[in-house]
Amino acid sequence: MTERKLDLITTMTALVENKRxxxxxxxxxxxxxxxxxxxxxxxxxxxxxxxxxLLPKELAAETFVEMDSDAQEMLILGFSDSELKEVxxxxxxxxxxxxxxEMPANVVKRILKQADPDTRKQINELLxxxxxxxxxxxxxxxxxxxxHFTVADAIKSIRRSGIDKExxxxxxxxxxxxxxxxxxxxxxxxxxxxxxxxxxxxxQNVIFVSTLDDQETxxxxxxxxxxxxxxxxxxxxxxxxxxxxxxxxxxxxxxxTEDIEKMAAIxxxxxxYLKTSVLSIYLHRIPWLLLLMISATFxxxxxxxxxxxxxxxxxxxxxxxxxxxxxxNSGSQSSVTVIRxxxxxxxxFRDILKVIFKELRVSxxxxxxLAVANFLKLLFLDKVGTQIAAVVCLTLVITVxxxxxxxxxxxxxxxxxxxxxxxxxxxxxxxLVDAISLLTYFQVATLxxxx
Amino acid sequence: MTERKLDLITTMTALVENKRxxxxxxxxxxxxxxxxxxxxxxxxxxxxxxxxxLLPKELAAETFVEMDSDAQEMLILGFSDSELKEVxxxxxxxxxxxxxxEMPANVVKRILKQADPDTRKQINELLxxxxxxxxxxxxxxxxxxxxHFTVADAIKSIRRSGIDKExxxxxxxxxxxxxxxxxxxxxxxxxxxxxxxxxxxxxQNVIFVSTLDDQETxxxxxxxxxxxxxxxxxxxxxxxxxxxxxxxxxxxxxxxTEDIEKMAAIxxxxxxYLKTSVLSIYLHRIPWLLLLMISATFxxxxxxxxxxxxxxxxxxxxxxxxxxxxxxNSGSQSSVTVIRxxxxxxxxFRDILKVIFKELRVSxxxxxxLAVANFLKLLFLDKVGTQIAAVVCLTLVITVxxxxxxxxxxxxxxxxxxxxxxxxxxxxxxxLVDAISLLTYFQVATLxxxx
Numbered sequence: 001m002t003e004r005k006l007d008l009i010t011t012m013t014a015l016v017e018n019k020r021x022x023x024x025x026x027x028x029x030x031x032x033x034x035x036x037x038x039x040x041x042x043x044x045x046x047x048x049x050x051x052x053x054l055l056p057k058e059l060a061a062e063t064f065v066e067m068d069s070d071a072q073e074m075l076i077l078g079f080s081d082s083e084l085k086e087v088x089x090x091x092x093x094x095x096x097x098x099x100x101x102e103m104p105a106n107v108v109k110r111i112l113k114q115a116d117p118d119t120r121k122q123i124n125e126l127l128x129x130x131x132x133x134x135x136x137x138x139x140x141x142x143x144x145x146x147x148h149f150t151v152a153d154a155i156k157s158i159r160r161s162g163i164d165k166e167x168x169x170x171x172x173x174x175x176x177x178x179x180x181x182x183x184x185x186x187x188x189x190x191x192x193x194x195x196x197x198x199x200x201x202x203x204q205n206v207i208f209v210s211t212l213d214d215q216e217t218x219x220x221x222x223x224x225x226x227x228x229x230x231x232x233x234x235x236x237x238x239x240x241x242x243x244x245x246x247x248x249x250x251x252x253x254x255x256x257t258e259d260i261e262k263m264a265a266i267x268x269x270x271x272x273y274l275k276t277s278v279l280s281i282y283l284h285r286i287p288w289l290l291l292l293m294i295s296a297t298f299x300x301x302x303x304x305x306x307x308x309x310x311x312x313x314x315x316x317x318x319x320x321x322x323x324x325x326x327x328x329n330s331g332s333q334s335s336v337t338v339i340r341x342x343x344x345x346x347x348x349f350r351d352i353l354k355v356i357f358k359e360l361r362v363s364x365x366x367x368x369x370l371a372v373a374n375f376l377k378l379l380f381l382d383k384v385g386t387q388i389a390a391v392v393c394l395t396l397v398i399t400v401x402x403x404x405x406x407x408x409x410x411x412x413x414x415x416x417x418x419x420x421x422x423x424x425x426x427x428x429x430x431x432l433v434d435a436i437s438l439l440t441y442f443q444v445a446t447l448x449x450x451x
Numbered sequence: 452m453t454e455r456k457l458d459l460i461t462t463m464t465a466l467v468e469n470k471r472x473x474x475x476x477x478x479x480x481x482x483x484x485x486x487x488x489x490x491x492x493x494x495x496x497x498x499x500x501x502x503x504x505l506l507p508k509e510l511a512a513e514t515f516v517e518m519d520s521d522a523q524e525m526l527i528l529g530f531s532d533s534e535l536k537e538v539x540x541x542x543x544x545x546x547x548x549x550x551x552x553e554m555p556a557n558v559v560k561r562i563l564k565q566a567d568p569d570t571r572k573q574i575n576e577l578l579x580x581x582x583x584x585x586x587x588x589x590x591x592x593x594x595x596x597x598x599h600f601t602v603a604d605a606i607k608s609i610r611r612s613g614i615d616k617e618x619x620x621x622x623x624x625x626x627x628x629x630x631x632x633x634x635x636x637x638x639x640x641x642x643x644x645x646x647x648x649x650x651x652x653x654x655q656n657v658i659f660v661s662t663l664d665d666q667e668t669x670x671x672x673x674x675x676x677x678x679x680x681x682x683x684x685x686x687x688x689x690x691x692x693x694x695x696x697x698x699x700x701x702x703x704x705x706x707x708t709e710d711i712e713k714m715a716a717i718x719x720x721x722x723x724y725l726k727t728s729v730l731s732i733y734l735h736r737i738p739w740l741l742l743l744m745i746s747a748t749f750x751x752x753x754x755x756x757x758x759x760x761x762x763x764x765x766x767x768x769x770x771x772x773x774x775x776x777x778x779x780n781s782g783s784q785s786s787v788t789v790i791r792x793x794x795x796x797x798x799x800f801r802d803i804l805k806v807i808f809k810e811l812r813v814s815x816x817x818x819x820x821l822a823v824a825n826f827l828k829l830l831f832l833d834k835v836g837t838q839i840a841a842v843v844c845l846t847l848v849i850t851v852x853x854x855x856x857x858x859x860x861x862x863x864x865x866x867x868x869x870x871x872x873x874x875x876x877x878x879x880x881x882x883l884v885d886a887i888s889l890l891t892y893f894q895v896a897t898l899x900x901x902x
Contacts, residue, residue, distance in 0.1 A: 030656055031656070032656065032658065032676060034675050034676050034677075155641065158641055159641060159642055162638060162641060162642060163642055167638075168637070168638050168641065169620045169637070169638075169679070186619070186620070186637050186638075186641070187613060187618075187619050187620075187637075190606065190609055190610060190613060190619065190637070191610055191613060191614055205481055205482070205483060207483065222700075223697075223700050223701070223704070224485050225483060225485050226485075226697040228620070228679060228696070245679070245696050245697075245700070246674075246677040246696075248700075249673075249674050249696070249699075249700055249703065250674070252700065252703065252704060253674070253703060253707070253795065256704070256707035256711075257791055257795070259711070260707075260710070260711060260714070260787055260791050261787065261788070261791070263711070263714075263715075263787070264714075264783045264784050264786075264787035264788070265780055265783075265784060266784050266787070266788065272792070272795075272797040273788055273789070273792045273797060273798055273806075273809075274792075274797065274798060274802060274805060274806075274809075278809055278812045278813055278816070279816075281809070281813045282813050282816045282817060285781075285784050285813070285817060286816070286817050286820055286821075288780070288784075289777060289780055289781060289784075289817055289820075289821055289851075290820070290821065290824060292776060292777065292780050293773060293776070293777050293821055293824070293825065294828075296772055296773040296776040296777065297773055297828070299772035299773070299776075300769040300770055300772060300773055301769075303768055303769040303771075303772070304766070304769045307765045307766070307768075307769075310765055310768060311762060311765050314758045314761055314762050315755070315758070317754055317758075317761060317768055317771075318751040318752075318754040318755045318758075319751055320754075320768075320771065320772070321747055321750035321751060321754070321771070321775060321885055321889075322744060322747040322748055322750065322751055324772060324775065324776075325743060325744070325747040325750075325775075325881065325882065325885065326740060326743065326744050326747065328779075328881075329716055329739070329740055329743050330736075330740060332715045332716075333715050333716060333717050333736050333739075333740075335715075336711055336712065336714070336715035336717070337712070337715070337717065337724055338724070340708055340711050340712070341723070341724045341725075344704065344708070344723075346723040346724060346725065347724055347725060351725060354725060355724075355725075358724075358725075358729055358732070361729045362729055362732045362733050362736070365729070365730075365733045365737070366733060366736060366737050366740055369737055369740075369741070370737075370740055370741065370744055373741060373744070374744065377745075377748070400740075430776065430779075431776065434772055434776065438772075
């Protein structure tokens with residue numbers, strides 16, 4: 001696969017050098033927009049405007065959408081006004097809005113100037129919706145039918161307007177005041193008789209979202225109900241747009257990435273890693289590292305308080321890392337499971353007692369298994385003596401139980417009070433569990449060893 | 452929302468008790484299959500067969516698919532043979548296969564007995580594909596057209612067969628030997644003239660997958676090319692099925708969950724948390740905890756080797772947790788970023804040098820920032836003296852750099868040699884980084900403090 005792509009790059013570069021534009025065009029038109037965009041990202045930047053001009057209008061617009069924002073900006077800077085206008089006219093409104101959001105101010109000005117007045121108005125309307133809301137990701141290009149249409153009218157209307165719409169697979173039925181009153185799949189239209197009334201064959205029980213709903217809610221609704229698109233209504237129930245499944249898939253992937261980043265103590269970024277500057281990566285990571293470093297010093301304070309005890313029994317120090325690591329791992333197993341369950345809506349706040357009871361039993365089993373294994377190792381391999389082995393293993397059981405209970409409870413409480421549960425994941429819980437396990441360790445040691 | 456649902460449950464229960472079946476039916480038919488399934492999961496198990504019988508055939512099948520496997524099993528046990536047959540006849544083949552895979556052997560036997568011979572044959576064919584392959588998640592119900600059809604023929608063919616197909620949004624064009632030669636969206640059909648030939652208006656450059664491709668590849672291809680369905684071909688290029696976007700979305704979510712679980716040192720499970728038994732959760736977690744506990748004892752061994760040094764300078768012990776935690780957090784920031792980048796195909800193996808160089812610069816910035824902050828704290832708050840502060844901060848810089856380099860390199864190497872990069876995430880890297888940071892710590896201490 002990689003080899004084949006490299007060959008293609010060499011071929012294309014040679015063809016450009018030899019000015020074989022007809023051949024280049026013949027190769028490009030057999031390719032898919034997403035693949036052309038990948039290919040373009042591998043080629044020298046200077047040849048892009050030239051190659052781009054070889055593409056037929058529609059394929060050019062599709063390719064443009066698939067490219068990353070740096071390449072888009074570079075291309076726009078090379079476009080003449082009429083070329084820019086052509087591309088913008090071909091874009092779906094939601095893609096045009098994404099583009100405007102990514103570009104620097106001077107490029108945005110040029111884009112809006114070249115867009116036709118109606119498109120410009122729609123772009124500006126959509127830009128007003130809050131970031132990551134349904135309104136900000138919807139498209140205003142959908143097929144709208146009226147209840148009194150016959151199926152023949154509907155097909156005529158689709159044939160007239162459908163070519164410019166993002167999808168015709170689901171058509172939406174509205175009253176004259178634009179209030180959404182039903183939906184009709186293209187399948188139902190094809191299977192119906194020509195003189196059936198839209199109002200008779202439409203589904204009235206329509207799943208919809210509101211303009212201000214979070215994009216994650218929108219994507220989850222599309223997933224839950226297996227929809228290809230979902231209508232977006234404003235405060236008065238008027239249909240103002242639709243969100244299609246391809247955009248919802250991207251949202252779900254983006255949200256999963258964000259959760260993963262938060263769990264690893266990184267402020268999420270929506271740029272791909274290789275396109276992000278070193279400074280930006282640094283700024284997304286360092287606040288968390290500082291915060292966690294400072295909170296980790298609490299464990300240092302605990303150790304200092306027991307300096308005398310440790311000096312008397314230095315062997316105890318050797319088990320601190322194992323106890324801390326096992327506590328951290330046990331806690332993050334629970335927290336990550338619960339955080340993902342919350343994100344997928346498999347776990348809700350009202351399940352908190354069920355979750356705690358389940359984690360309690362799991363942690364008992366895990367804690368005892370680990371303690372037994374460790375006890376045998378301490379006695380027969382490390383030969384530390386029964387007393388120290390007992391101190392370590394008792395601490396281990398308590399640590400695992402505490403870690404798992406904190407790990408499952410904190411994310412659920414965070415969610416309840418409106419915080420992001422993913423931020424509560426491993427690093428915070430680790431710090432907390434570290435402190436508790438050390439306190440337990442020294443407490444148990446003081447009791448059993450009398451130091 | 453929750454309140455409304457609770458009300459509905461009370462109402463439904465009261466209606467069942469008063470035998471108001473007509474009213475119950477009237478309520479149920481206004482609802483969506485996914486919502487009915489949620490409602491059913493909240494009701495007493497005994498009333499389910501009764502309520503289920505009130506649903507119209509198609510809605511009943513849709514609801515059945517949305518229910519979890521325990522409830523499905525319970526319902527099937529309560530079904531008469533003819534009821535079971537009715538439900539199976541309404542299921543899409545891919546859903547029937549999922550059902551057969553989830554049920555215990557005796558139930559599977561009953562299901563296959565009630566399925567009509569053609570369905571049974573198709574189920575058995577699909578069961579032969581390896582788990583998580585394209586073949587195992589595809590459906591065999593798609594619309595197939597021939598190149599010599601006119602658009603009028605195509606519409607007639609869709610009207611005849613479309614009602615039983617999972618999707619008609621994209622139709623596939625095959626030669627008489629079933630070799631895939633093109634695809635035609637329903638949009639193109641609607642917009643075309645009645646006497647246009649399918650071969651003239653079809654797209655010939657079809658994105659497809661093979662039966663043995665991994666389900667993640669299939670889902671990524673649907674996402675990359677913004678498809679609603681992708682055709683699946685066998686070794687000879689014959690069209691044998693399609694995978695629709697709704698199933699791909701579920702696969703992407705499932706794969707993200709698996710990666711998250713692996714990163715947190717849990718063996719992935721595909722059952723929702725609340726439906727998983729305590730024993731099963733325990734078994735998915737304990738092997739990793741044991742393994743990591745054993746590897747954490749290496750850090751213990753390192754500490755024991757330096758027991759004498761620590762006894763002389765007990766203060767050094769107080770900073771062990773902070774150094775270990777910061778190393779762990781730094782490493783998992785890098786590993787998690789790279790693992791997710793690999794999963795989303797934003798990072799490839801050939802980028803390894805770029806990634807290492809980027810992480811090197813980020814880690815230098817992070818390490819120096821943390822060291823400066825920590826140095827000031829050590830001098831002015833903890834008042835430990837310049838020498839110890841220097842030992843701690845020098846170790847900190849080295850630890851952060853090593854942690855980030857290991858964190859970004861290990862997952863990429865793992866992927867290269869065919870291991871799962873997600874398994875390489877935080878816990879393993881933490882153990883490795885712990886050992887390295889302790890060795891560095893004692894080495895630096897020996898040099899600077901002369902102990």
